[in-house]
Amino acid sequence: MGQFIQLFVDGLSNGSIYAVLALAIVLVNQATGLVNFAQGGMAVLSAYLTWWFAEHGIALILAILLSVVASFLLGGLVERFAMRRFEGGDPDTAVVVTIGLLTLVTGLCGIIWGYNYLTFPWFFSTGAAFTVGGITISWWSVMSVVVIVVIMGLLQALFAGTKLGLALRAVADNPQSAALSGLRVGRLLMVGWGLAAVLGAIAGTIIAPKLQMAPQMLDEVLIYALAAVVIGGLDSPLGAVIAAFAVSVIQNLVAVYVSFIGSDLKIIVPFVIVVIVLALRPQGLFGRKQVVRV
Amino acid sequence: MTLLELESVTAAYGSVQVLDGVSLSVPDGGAVGILGANGAGKTTTLRSISGTVRTGGRIVFDGADIRGKRPEQVAAMGIAHVPEGRGSFGTLTVRENLRIGAYLRRDRRGIESDIEFLLDLFPNLKERYKSNASALSGGEQQMLAVGRAFMARPRLLLLDEASLGLAPSTAKVVYDAIARLRRESGIAMLVVEQNANLAFRVVDSATVLETGRSVLSGTSAELKGRDDIRRAYLGG
Numbered sequence A: 001m002g003q004f005i006q007l008f009v010d011g012l013s014n015g016s017i018y019a020v021l022a023l024a025i026v027l028v029n030q031a032t033g034l035v036n037f038a039q040g041g042m043a044v045l046s047a048y049l050t051w052w053f054a055e056h057g058i059a060l061i062l063a064i065l066l067s068v069v070a071s072f073l074l075g076g077l078v079e080r081f082a083m084r085r086f087e088g089g090d091p092d093t094a095v096v097v098t099i100g101l102l103t104l105v106t107g108l109c110g111i112i113w114g115y116n117y118l119t120f121p122w123f124f125s126t127g128a129a130f131t132v133g134g135i136t137i138s139w140w141s142v143m144s145v146v147v148i149v150v151i152m153g154l155l156q157a158l159f160a161g162t163k164l165g166l167a168l169r170a171v172a173d174n175p176q177s178a179a180l181s182g183l184r185v186g187r188l189l190m191v192g193w194g195l196a197a198v199l200g201a202i203a204g205t206i207i208a209p210k211l212q213m214a215p216q217m218l219d220e221v222l223i224y225a226l227a228a229v230v231i232g233g234l235d236s237p238l239g240a241v242i243a244a245f246a247v248s249v250i251q252n253l254v255a256v257y258v259s260f261i262g263s264d265l266k267i268i269v270p271f272v273i274v275v276i277v278l279a280l281r282p283q284g285l286f287g288r289k290q291v292v293r294v
Numbered sequence B: 001m002t003l004l005e006l007e008s009v010t011a012a013y014g015s016v017q018v019l020d021g022v023s024l025s026v027p028d029g030g031a032v033g034i035l036g037a038n039g040a041g042k043t044t045t046l047r048s049i050s051g052t053v054r055t056g057g058r059i060v061f062d063g064a065d066i067r068g069k070r071p072e073q074v075a076a077m078g079i080a081h082v083p084e085g086r087g088s089f090g091t092l093t094v095r096e097n098l099r100i101g102a103y104l105r106r107d108r109r110g111i112e113s114d115i116e117f118l119l120d121l122f123p124n125l126k127e128r129y130k131s132n133a134s135a136l137s138g139g140e141q142q143m144l145a146v147g148r149a150f151m152a153r154p155r156l157l158l159l160d161e162a163s164l165g166l167a168p169s170t171a172k173v174v175y176d177a178i179a180r181l182r183r184e185s186g187i188a189m190l191v192v193e194q195n196a197n198l199a200f201r202v203v204d205s206a207t208v209l210e211t212g213r214s215v216l217s218g219t220s221a222e223l224k225g226r227d228d229i230r231r232a233y234l235g236g
Helices: A002-032 A039-055 A060-087 A091-113 A139-161 A163-173 A175-180 A185-207 A219-232 A237-257 A268-280 B042-050 B071-076 B094-101 B108-121 B123-127 B138-151 B168-185 B220-224 B227-233
Strands: A129-132 A135-138 B002-013 B016-027 B031-036 B055-061 B079-082 B156-160 B188-192 B205-210 B213-219
Touching: A002 A039, A002 A060, A002 A135, A002 A139, A002 A163, A002 A185, A002 A219, A002 A237, A039 A060, A039 A091, A039 A185, A039 A219, A060 A091, A060 A185, A135 A139, A139 A163, A139 A185, A139 A237, A163 A175, A163 A185, A163 B094, A175 A185, A175 B071, A219 A237, A219 A268, A237 A268, B002 B042, B002 B188, B016 B031, B016 B042, B016 B055, B016 B188, B016 B205, B031 B042, B031 B227, B042 B055, B042 B071, B042 B079, B042 B156, B042 B188, B071 B079, B079 B138, B094 B108, B094 B138, B108 B123, B108 B138, B108 B168, B123 B138, B138 B156, B138 B168, B168 B188, B205 B220, B213 B220, B220 B227
Parallel strands: B016 B213, B031 B188, B031 B205, B079 B156, B156 B188
Antiparallel strands: A129 A135, B002 B016, B002 B055, B205 B213
16 A cells, blocks of 8 residues: 555656646647647756756856746747748648757757756755655655646636736637737737746756756657647646646556556556547547537 | 728739729718629628738728738727638637627726627527637627627728528528617628628618629619619529
């Protein structure tokens, strides 16, 4: 029993890594209607920016803030100068462009900062943990879960309760119609990408100290995050987070309790879940079903 | 006083010339119809006004030349366009669609009372208030599109083929509601409609387009009295 609970808690801890990135993917989808594969790359770049600021003697908390601001601007610029020309056309084209951006951005990080693992400074040791009833919980996990809950609350408030959030959703849904209602579509898309980049920055910055920092550090995380988004529903922040935790916990349990899978094959677990969910509920477990009428 | 004036307006999609000299005018508070066959350029005329197609000629709204302005700038000047196909935001609820219509307004109370007014005008929408627009029937979506445009409190409403895809009885309900909207709000309207009988429920006069040119204008009574018009657009 103790082992089961420990595996469960470790799963939640890992899941919070996937959840942060999954949230960023949901945000971009809500604000632009696209699945943004570049999200992982943008998060990595932001993490490097935080690191770089910190290396230059800026206090970590300030370095994070600077990186968040820089990421917001970069996200907006990426929309304006890379995505803009593809937005009117086939969404599949735009998605392929985001895959290209992912390769480009991680490659740039590699050129600038190299592919060696770097140590990311943090407020406390990421190994620090406490024990409750025989279960070890790391402070880092507690922190990341708190951050996720806060972000989720903010996103929910933004999209459901504010005029800006409503405008972002309208632009993603039907840009032509949005313009006819007086919305400045281009500017709102830039804001949407900027906000997504901010989420990416937060994701990259809290993940980096846990993993070791390298341009490829989020490649695997991105795959799990995408799986979580597909399972939870592209339009549901809460769904994506729950799915991220569920995927990670199930994966952990299966690796230990199903002997023929073990830790070597555990990577297939999320994908088996994805296939099952897509077959039974294509909009995701928490997604809203799209009804199309004419 | 003239609110909107089009003078020899031209427009093309790529190399295909669609408008080849359209002239018409809408008086302040008036309602004008645009009649014509498929492909005559009715929709493109509206699009040239709202800035969603590249145009030549002169388009003057409230004394200012608006040709070449972007759609959001045109909207900000007080022109609301109900596009062909309704342009609903399918993933937004009925209420959210209406709030997007009022995006440029700042008067909270006015917005809420206008929503009340619309729900009274379109009782169907009241029942679907919290549903996603994509779940609405065609008629309900058309009502929502008209409502969304009204929420901007425009001075001029551009209405494109509101009867498209609707059962005749539903189309009548929609047009009667639009006529009531006009009576109670005094908003000027430019109404594109293939079914002239429906258009005459709302408009006082109309312009007939043929292959991208305006060929004839007249009051509703004049046009209804002409045999050729009756045969071509009023079903005998």
